[in-house]
């Protein structure tokens with residue numbers, strides 16, 4: 001795997017409005033630095049502690065995205081530095097992010113994770129639950145979080161038509177919510193295996209791991 005070449009390839013290939021998040025979970029800092037030296041500044045991790053230790057070691061102009069499921073008791077460790085939390089899937093998690101952001105005098109950008117996969121998945125809000133959250137009084141009073149868009153993961157399948165249908169559905173929800181939430185600007189969908197379909201269906205942020213850094217040994 002030539003990480004630097006892969007970063008170059010995506011820079012050339014991705015449309016200008018699409019942001020690349022390099023998903024570096026399980027990979028050593030030396031490999032993240034190869035991507036950094038090729039110009040990559042946005043990295044995504046799925047474990048808070050791993051992200052925190054990489055944040056300490058890496059240059060300070062890196063933007064750290066948390067893309068995985070977050071336990072509420074871990075929020076405090078990333079509140080000082082995280083730049084985007086992709087997978088907010090409950091009002092209680094959002095409340096905790098608001099609380100910890102307030103303590104460090106920040107406003108943290110978040111995305112709501114919407115359950116779009118037709119297969120049974122553990123995490124994510126239904127469209128109705130997300131709508132209810134955004135309309136809730138508690139949400140209106142959160143001064144230290146900013147929900148700037150949506151994130152979703154398609155079913156892991158070879159059936160392209162199904163993947164496309166799921167992304168299309170998320171894009172529809174995004175468009176609908178954007179009418180009332182004027183600060184929506186990010187639709188995070190697409191990974192190594194399905195990002196081209198995701199972009200065709202309206203994604204403006206792709207999360208690519210193994211196609212940049214190689215296969216992971218564990219998750």
Ligand SMILES: *Cc1c(COP(=O)(O)O)cnc(C)c1O
Pocket residue numbers: 023025046067068191192193207208209210211
């Ligand atoms: C691991 C992960 C990715 C990247 O997956 P690849 O298939 O390696 O590109 C994207 N999004 C989330 C939420 C992940 O956990």
